[in-house]
Amino acid sequence: MIIGGINKLTLIDYPGELAAIVFTKGCNFRCHHCYNPLLVVPEYTGTHINKSHPQINSEGDFLGFLKTRLGKINAVVVSGGEPTIHKDLPIFIKKIKDLGLKVKLDTNGTNPIMLSSLIKNNLINYVAMDIKAPLNDYKKIINTEVDLIQIQKSIKILLDTSIDYEFRSTLLPKQHSLDDIHNMGMLINGAKLWYIQNFKSNTDLVNLSFNEERSFNEIELKEIVAVGTKYVQNCKLR
Numbered sequence: 131m132i133i134g135g136i137n138k139l140t141l142i143d144y145p146g147e148l149a150a151i152v153f154t155k156g157c158n159f160r161c162h163h164c165y166n167p168l169l170v171v172p173e174y175t176g177t178h179i180n181k182s183h184p185q186i187n188s189e190g191d192f193l194g195f196l197k198t199r200l201g202k203i204n205a206v207v208v209s210g211g212e213p214t215i216h217k218d219l220p221i222f223i224k225k226i227k228d229l230g231l232k233v234k235l236d237t238n239g240t241n242p243i244m245l246s247s248l249i250k251n252n253l254i255n256y257v258a259m260d261i262k263a264p265l266n267d268y269k270k271i272i273n274t275e276v277d278l279i280q281i282q283k284s285i286k287i288l289l290d291t292s293i294d295y296e297f298r299s300t301l302l303p304k305q306h307s308l309d310d311i312h313n314m315g316m317l318i319n320g321a322k323l324w325y326i327q328n329f330k331s332n333t334d335l336v337n338l339s340f341n342e343e344r345s346f347n348e349i350e351l352k353e354i355v356a357v358g359t360k361y362v363q364n365c366k367l368r
């Protein structure tokens with residue numbers, strides 16, 4: 131596994147659990163608004179270099195670190211980048227599970243075969259899947275080609291699964307209208323949980339020109355959540 135960084139402790143990224151985060155390197159999307167260019171763009175030379183814990187930069191280092199944290203954390207968030215582009219992800223996760231830790235997977239939904247297999251083999255306890263846009267606008271938002279069938283398959287897997295999951299969407303006025311929120315809601319109609327995340331521009335981004343873009347204000351966010359609530363059981367701001 132290619133590891134791009136870690137966060138030793140998070141109280142918010144895995145609901146209800148004390149977790150460490152491991153960020154795998156590499157992504158098959160290039161979302162303009164992405165605030166993890168270091169993990170996404172191979173030729174990245176910006177200022178957002180992860181200098182935290184430089185001693186933990188291999189799978190062995192990370193697993194060794196986890197062993198020192200047993201009893202203090204009970205879960206690991208496997209995030210990215212896009213973890214499922216790595217063929218050895220299931221083996222990596224199995225090693226984490228063998229330590230007795232729960233695993234949450236963050237994914238953009240492009241690898242439903244791996245997602246389904248991870249669920250069937252009890253390797254993940256929670257999935258957070260990005261919903262980037264209405265299907266028609268996906269390519270524009272993620273800034274590259276995408277097989278929309280795979281996205282739809284991953285959505286169905288989560289709608290049908292018995293493990294915990296959330297859908298989540300990072301939104302900004304330049305890219306998302308209220309009509310878009312309706313269409314995104316229809317895409318995940320009946321889902322248990324949909325988190326709305328407001329765009330933030332105070333960091334390096336994959337598309338630096340987005341640093342000039344505004345975020346939604348409080349009133350707009352309330353309208354978005356009200357629309358989301360029409361389609362899912364629980365729509366919340368994060």
Ligand code: SF4
Binds near residue numbers: 164
């Ligand atoms: S936001 Fe997620 S899916 Fe998009 S480029 Fe960044 S890591 Fe990849």
